[in-house]
Amino acid sequence: MTKVLIITKNLLAEQDLQAVLQRSNAEVYCSYDLMLDAQHFPQVISYFSVVIFSDTISTLEVSKYYSTFKQNGLFILRKGNPEHLKQTELSYLFDEIDDWIDPVTSNLGIIEKIAKLTSKQSIYPSSEKRTNSKIDINSETFFFSLSSNEKKLLYHLYQFQKDGAILSREKLCSLLWETQVTKSNLCQLSNLTNRIRKKLSTYNFPEGELITSWNKGYFLGDLLFNEVKNYLD
Structure with missing residues (x-):
């Protein structure tokens, strides 16, 4: 099961995205505090496979905190328009973000993006055991x-x-x-x-x-x- 962390300042704003991910059998958690405290809780951050920075989070905030998630092996997605980032002084982040969820990305497109990223990860027996145990x-x-x-x-x-x-x-x-x-x-x-x-x-x-x-x-x-x-x- 893919574990997705959505960094957001507004839980209600992510309900549609959360529903899409849960329909694909992803485990989803939304938080803002976990971004602020990420460097202090690597054991919590590493529980997730993917982090999505919502469009409620400024690019400046992303630039301050993204590296901690990278260091803990998470793929990074960003909600927003990538073209806007290219025109700012923080354009270097474009190479750090693994994929984008822009306004025209369909529900299936979101699922496919995450599936493509997580397919690159090694599959450990312990992960299979946790997933299969749900049956019982x-x-x-x-x-x-x-x-x-x-x-x-x-x-x-x-x-x-x-x-x-x-x-x-x-x-x-x-x-x-x-x-x-x-x-x-x-x-x-x-x-x-x-x-x-x-x-x-x-x-x-x-x-x-x-x-x-x-x-x-x-x-x-x-x-x-x-x-x-x-x-x-």
């Missing part, structure tokens, strides 16, 4: 196995993430226990996330569906996000 996922039993707080944790992550935000550990603690954050709460939170990850593995969810963004919080993989929407929303 038992979502109903997984959610039935969750404790009340485990369900609350996933629900709160979903609620924040659908608005394009990453829920911090501190905020998550306050939502779960409705008290001021303590070291004990943070420890309990770590235990909760570890238990959820073990259950995800038990019920054959692919790896990386509950992701830690260090010093920021947690976010859900595309599959788990949709399953939480179906079962808990």
Whole structure:
């Protein structure tokens, strides 16, 4: 499964693009914060195969942050008109961007562009294993196995993430226990996330569906996000 990160300042502006990619069985996540913090979280960035810089992101911002994504092996796509870039002092970026999604690119064209890029990547056995394991996922039993707080944790992550935000550990603690954050709460939170990850593995969810963004919080993989929407929303 291709994992696509869309860098955007407006989640609603990317709904059509997100829908197109998801129909092609791509896993899609939208964020602005991950661009700002990319150099601090290489383990999160390298989870993705492709990054798309939305037209809500300025070319100046792209020039400041694109190299981190390149260094982590991601292909770079840009929404916009490539001819406009050629006429600016940042025209050197033209050689750094792998492909463009311009206003006349069709839905099929978008899918083909990403397929062409990702076909260049080596296919590792672990990737095949993660993809094939989806066949045996038992979502109903997984959610039935969750404790009340485990369900609350996933629900709160979903609620924040659908608005394009990453829920911090501190905020998550306050939502779960409705008290001021303590070291004990943070420890309990770590235990909760570890238990959820073990259950995800038990019920054959692919790896990386509950992701830690260090010093920021947690976010859900595309599959788990949709399953939480179906079962808990």
